[in-house]
Amino acid sequence: MRITYRGDYALKALLDLALHYDENVVTINDLAKRTDAPTKFLEQVLLGLKRGGFVESRRGKVGGYRLAKPPSEIKLGYVVRFVDGPVEPISCLEGGYSGCRDIYRCVLKNVWERVAKATSEIIDNITFEDLVSQLKKKQGAVVYAI
Amino acid sequence: MRITYRGDYALKALLDLALHYDENVVTINDLAKRTDAPTKFLEQVLLGLKRGGFVESRRGKVGGYRLAKPPSEIKLGYVVRFVDGPVEPISCLEGGYSGCRDIYRCVLKNVWERVAKATSEIIDNITFEDLVSQLKKKQGAVVYAI
DNA sequence: TTTATACTCTACTAATATAATAGAGATAAT
DNA sequence: ATTATCTCTATTATATTAGTAGAGTATAAA
Numbered sequence: 001m002r003i004t005y006r007g008d009y010a011l012k013a014l015l016d017l018a019l020h021y022d023e024n025v026v027t028i029n030d031l032a033k034r035t036d037a038p039t040k041f042l043e044q045v046l047l048g049l050k051r052g053g054f055v056e057s058r059r060g061k062v063g064g065y066r067l068a069k070p071p072s073e074i075k076l077g078y079v080v081r082f083v084d085g086p087v088e089p090i091s092c093l094e095g096g097y098s099g100c101r102d103i104y105r106c107v108l109k110n111v112w113e114r115v116a117k118a119t120s121e122i123i124d125n126i127t128f129e130d131l132v133s134q135l136k137k138k139q140g141a142v143v144y145a146i
Numbered sequence: 147m148r149i150t151y152r153g154d155y156a157l158k159a160l161l162d163l164a165l166h167y168d169e170n171v172v173t174i175n176d177l178a179k180r181t182d183a184p185t186k187f188l189e190q191v192l193l194g195l196k197r198g199g200f201v202e203s204r205r206g207k208v209g210g211y212r213l214a215k216p217p218s219e220i221k222l223g224y225v226v227r228f229v230d231g232p233v234e235p236i237s238c239l240e241g242g243y244s245g246c247r248d249i250y251r252c253v254l255k256n257v258w259e260r261v262a263k264a265t266s267e268i269i270d271n272i273t274f275e276d277l278v279s280q281l282k283k284k285q286g287a288v289v290y291a292i
Numbered sequence: 293t294t295t296a297t298a299c300t301c302t303a304c305t306a307a308t309a310t311a312a313t314a315g316a317g318a319t320a321a322t
Numbered sequence: 323a324t325t326a327t328c329t330c331t332a333t334t335a336t337a338t339t340a341g342t343a344g345a346g347t348a349t350a351a352a
Contacts, residue, residue, distance in 0.1 A: 151310075187312055205318070
């Protein structure tokens, strides 16, 4: 698993939307500011998240983005896989891999499977609600105003 | 962490050398055959492994490669880090990262740290001796002749 | 109805990493 | 000398990543 900038921006944007879940929509400009992402790049990221069913949007003068589901129903793992692909550390676990013969395959493959499982167990047991409460516990909600 | 073909070849070559640890050196051609790696590419990989202190080589007519240390002293994690870089899933844990502001930093960083730790705990507790014995247990040593 | 604002969509580009390929050179055994 | 084998540097093709650009669409408010 490798988190790219695209993935990092996506997670931070969703976390920001989770922090504002009870409020109105958040504009992409505000998201870009608070996540330190280039606005036009973040647009693409959010478009992807919309197509993935993670966010909803509203166009026009009071437009913006909001989460499509409550933060408690969005697991970190879902987002990571959607944006940055499988968590497996090597392509031989992902399907079309032919870079190894059977002789060494199983013994190394087994290691990568263990790594993937350990990774999944972490990121599939964290929701954005968890992240929000960790954030609030740590610094206080007032910090997150625009 | 992402295992590249380079890393995959390196691990398989070392595993092959571990299987032949008590014997003579192994030529790059034999290694290339058994690991299904392009010979010239594997040359570079082995050169790297030599500089990293994982293998020794001998030139000339009966030349080849051998492990520089017993298989029990080579951990998978060492090799992975040497060949494919840090196991951390995101560059913010690797030093010069500036892609996040403090507001979201800690809470996501903490997740990636947990992933990196879980990964390390797996790959730093497997030696090439372990892999060899798993391999032998599974298929019998006779399979590994040229 | 016009205008301003904000999301939508597609195309393009620069930089970097990855996975090789190529070939000349050095060393050791026969 | 010859042959086999490792050594080293340069080059290349492809894919990925990160970002930029710009025209288009929807909505609220003046």
